[in-house]
Amino acid sequence: MLRKTLAITSVLLLSTTSMAAKDPVVATVDGISIKKSELEKTYQENLMFVSDKRVTRQKVLNDIINRKLGIKRAKKANLDNDPIVKQKMEDIMYHAQISKDLEPRLKKIVVTDADVDKYYKDHPEYRTAHILFRVRTNPEKEENEAALNQALKVYNTLKKKPELFSELANKFSQSSTAPNGGDMGFQPAIRLAPEYFNAIKGKADNFITPPVKTQFGYHIIKVMAVKSVKSINNALYKKIVYDQKRDAILDNYFSELRAKANIKINEETLK
CATH class of the missing domain: 3.10.50.40 (Chitinase A; domain 3)
Incomplete structure (x- = not known):
């Protein structure tokens, strides 16, 4: 039994060591680890944006360290309870929830040249x-x-x-x-x-x-x-029509939510 337990322990240690080797810690900030995977992910994201400064892993690591330090100070100052911060967090959650709920529907939006022609006829x-x-x-x-x-x-x-x-x-x-x-x-x-x-x-x-x-x-x-429809910026108008279709989906989404909610409006206060 002891031999079996030792064998299992050895396997777990080897497994843990192997995982650590695949995703090593590149830095620690007051005991908080920054893994290689986090650095690499942030580095690749930074490469997608044009900057006047050269993007290097060292620069990205410094940015991550600065972020960790900033978040630590914010938590120490209880900024998570600040009304303005709370409102911004609620804004993030609001948009994130909509994105999560509607992403499948939004991906199905298609804008054709016929859609553009129809829109432009009413909005020259x-x-x-x-x-x-x-x-x-x-x-x-x-x-x-x-x-x-x-x-x-x-x-x-x-x-x-x-x-x-x-x-x-x-x-x-x-x-x-x-x-x-x-x-x-x-x-x-x-x-x-x-x-x-x-x-x-x-x-x-x-x-x-x-x-x-x-x-x-x-x-x-x-x-x-x-302007003639043949002279318009077709890409711009496809974006305009896309936005209209997206807004129609949003309107329907909120109509469904409002129908299930208990909403009371004091009309007198609107005057």
Whole structure:
């Protein structure tokens, strides 16, 4: 029996030694071991990113050591109980859980050229110019009225003399595009405020809108051109359509969660 026990012990020791040999400890930080496998994994990950400094195993090891020391100090300071840290941790868990739940569905998303054509038909890319009269996000009544009245004055001038658009944009617009006559260039619909895009959708070249209110203020918009689907950045629009399909999956996912949850909303507090 003793001989059998010694034999088993020897096998376990050999096994442990063999595992240690395959994954040796390259450094310790206050008793915390850094294994060769951890160093190699982090080293390979670092090689995937462009840096102005040469990536070496020594540099990566120093980074790991610094991280261990930083985490140790954070734990000693009880940062895991800090409200801001807790919120960030909850954000990480939130995104990690969604990724875990939805990854199989998201992998099945396919975007075809037909999908892009269908999307672009409803969301063509316009080149526009605008004259912006800014107001704060929550303006006082007087501020809002003053901006609107100024916008209406300029618009009434443009109705009579549309050729003055560039000049008036340069003079009155509070946008960074003012020096260029308000020219925004071609912009995908997703880069425009919804009210802005809806005001120009389907309009012909040289059409000038009456003042349009967005979160930024009042815009007078001139349609300058619309891009043919053959001229668009196809990769960009495939990404846009992908995002839409992803968002539809997310909406359905949260609808399922909300249906199973006990949610009560005090509508009065929303007013």
